[in-house]
Amino acid sequence: MAKILVTDDSGFLRKRTCAILKNAGHEVFEAENGEQCLEKLADIQPDCLFLDLIMPVMDGFEVLKTLQDAKNTIPVIVLTADIQESVQKECLGYGASSFLNKPPKESEVTDALNKALGH
């Protein structure tokens, strides 16, 4: 069982992603924007972070840059509606472990998580 932080300003998407992760037996925590995400990362020390990109207060790009600057070792799976290849490249360049598009399939979430956790 892993501790996973899901960060997305959409309650609808958080619910769907958390349901997939809970069904797989993981403990999930939620954040609604990048600022909350960074606060909770420090408190919870999750094993993995699912991160949306476009959010109010602080977006996912800022979170990625902050984590990269801090030499973060928690794997980050970007989960976004943005399907552009240029954005995928940018996120992987900032150290994201995987890049998934919304809505995620259950198999995509579990495959990305297994890759991130080194299983």
Next chain:
Amino acid sequence: MILNDEQRDLITELVNVGVGRAASTLNSLIGHHIMLQVPQILVLNQQEMKQYTHDYDDAIATVTMPFHGPFIGNAALIFPQQSASTLVAVLTDESPNSTELDAVRAGTLTEIGNILINAVIGSMGNMLDANIEYSLPDYMEGSMHDFLNLEANRAPAVLVAQTTFSINELEVKGDFMLFFDVASFDTFIEAIN
């Protein structure tokens, strides 16, 4: 500004591919077939916009997302209120008449709008090898008059790409509308060429 046939064909095809991607995404969310109509591509001023949208339902729900990059504009997903309620009920497993539905309606539709608009504009960006950035999506319930009066929709002239889609089994219909700022139109055409 006048579009020649080749430009119109190119834009129609771009929008077609983008909307096709969005329809595929919506299909994966709700498990029903999405019927699409051929996109309409028009250059309209404000008065012509009002005439063009004259037949829309009085009560609509819209999600709009401004975008910018090589071209600037605003993308909108527009539903008649009843279609919006049905779609949210299907996505959240709530009964269409449930009071819980109102609490999740705006958030759910905003995210659906986010996903589908990204599918449309993002596909176009990929095809044009252009990097497009978005602002946060905005949800509104009201009339078409209210929608056209939104700041983002009040440019003096716009290139409009509009496609209607429907989900027959659910009696849901909606429209994608893309408004391209005419001032950035030359850049858009350059990118297409």
